[in-house]
Amino acid sequence: MNVEQIRNDFPILKTTMNRRRLVYLDNAATTQKPIQVVNEIKRFYYESNANIRRGVYPLSEEATEQYENTRERVSRFLNASKEEVVFTRNTTESINLVAYCFEKEVKKNDFILLTDMEHHSNIVPWYLIARKKGARLKKIPFDKNGFLDFDYAEKLIEEKPAFFSVTHASNVLGTVNNVEKLSKIARKNGVKILVDAAQSAPHIKINSRRINADFIAFSAHKMLGPLGVGVLYGRKELLNSMPPFMGGGEMIEDVSRNITFAEPPVKFEAGTPNVEGVVAFKKALDYLEKIGFENIEMHERKLLEIAFDGLREVKNIRIHGPADFRKRTGLISFSILGFHPHDLAYELSRKGIAVRAGHHCAQPLLEKLGENASTRASFYVYNTVEEVDFFVKELKAIVN
Ligand SMILES: Cc1ncc(COP(=O)(O)O)c(C=O)c1O
Structure with a gap:
């Protein structure tokens, strides 16, 4: 894996922030985009732009074909079938879609099972349904090393929650x-399970057959793809039996006296989608698979190790999550006694370093850690050892 060569594909990495060279370490929020993706968006508008599924003229047929090519590409990426891949706007919409469609299955006094480490996107949609139906949310706790309590999980799953939604990373x-x-465990107990793969799909090879969940949700923008494109993988028989999420154009078969719906996945894609984004997402997947997920994991582990070794020397630091690199993705979040994460992120930004600070849309998780906020550096394929060294050095300087 040639990181210097990869960096050449990302023009933004040659820019400055606060008059310093940009060191972008906020990849868990969104990644930068390679020229292959950006050029594909441009190419689409220059050569192929038309609305999809509507025209009988060649330009529209071509746009439709390109859009569907990405569906085929995503299905290969996931080891799924094309009919199991629904395009949405993002992970949040994918989760909302499933929550909405399963609402009727949630009865009064039921519970929906989550974990204590969920992003708000995987809490709020379920909370809204629980509140409406008089149901409750129950959560699987994690231990001091950041691992879920599997015995407790099994016990709760055996109590048959109305739905189980869990983050992969x-x-x-x-x-x-x-x-x-x-x-x-969920399938054995007849419990429907959704896996939020927003933070795993960019780093780990996702195989829908191996995971064997009912649904998997993720966002293109966290894996070199365009903003505004999400994926929902759903088992075919479930997508077939689910009601539509939104009503509108394209998702219908016939609207005369009785409305009948199109087959999935189109049933769940009402209105004009982000066609150029979906088309260009294919280039992002090509790019990642060309590098190879094993190489991505190895590279991130190396950066993590350097960050861990450096940060451990900072006085009064608390690094959150597992110490074992093999059990985590390429991000490190920490709190330093006496320093507000926003101040740390602000001071780092003056050196050109972009990191995240705050509750990371995971307030219940931060509460469990006994913190209000943390600072987070997250790495990706184009980050270098020098950048991580620089980040550690500047952080130490700020703290000192
Ligand atoms: C674990 C997890 N789930 C869901 C999301 C929501 O992703 P999006 O904003 O793309 O919908 C995020 C975003 O950071 C996330 O980290």
């Missing part, structure tokens, strides 16, 4: 959860 702890095992 935490955006604060970096923990990678054994979702294969959780899916197995």
Whole structure:
């Protein structure tokens, strides 16, 4: 994996921030985009722009074909079938879609099972349904090393929650959860399970058959793809039996006396989608698979190790999540006694370093850690050892 060569594909990495060279370490929020993706968006508008599924003229047919090519590409990426890939705007919309469609299955006094390490996107949609139906949310706790309590999880799943939704990787702890095992327990108990893969799909090879969940949700923008494109993988028989999420154009078969709906996945894609974004997402997947997920994991582990070694020397620091790099994705979040994360992020930004500070849309998780906020550096394929060294050095200087 040639990081210097990869960096040449990302023009933004040659820019400055606060008159210093940009060191972009906020990849868990969104990644930068390579020229291959940006050029594909431009190419689409220069050569192929038309609305999809509507025209009988060649330009529209071409746009439709390109859009559907990405669906085919995503299905290969996930080891799924094309009919199981729904395009949405983002992970948040994918989760809302499933929550909305399963609302009728949630009865009074039921509970919906989550974990203590969820992003707000995987809490609020379920909270809204629980509140409406007089149901409750129950959460699987994590231990001091940032790992879920599997015995407790099994016990709760056996109590038959109305739905189980769990993150594959935490955006604060970096923990990678054994979702294969959780899916197995859920499926054995007849409990529907959704895996939020927003923080795992960019770093780990996702295989829908191996995970064996009912649904998997993720966002293109966190894996070199365009903003405004999300994916929902759903098992075919479930998508077939689910009601539509939104009503509108394209998702219908016939609207005369009785409305009948199109087959999935189109049933869940009402209105004009982000066609150029979906088309260009294919280039992002090509780019990542060309590098190879094993190489991505190895590279991130190396950067994590350097960050860990450096940050451990900072006085009064508390690094959140597992100490074992093999059990986490490429992010490190920490709190330093006496320093507000916003101040740290602000001071780092004066050196050109972009990191995240705050509750990372995971307030209940931060509360469990006994913190209001943390500072988070998250790495990706184009980050270098020098950048991580620089980040550690500047952080130490600020703290000192
Ligand atoms: C674990 C997790 N789930 C869901 C989301 C929501 O993603 P999006 O804003 O793309 O919908 C995020 C975003 O950071 C996340 O980290």
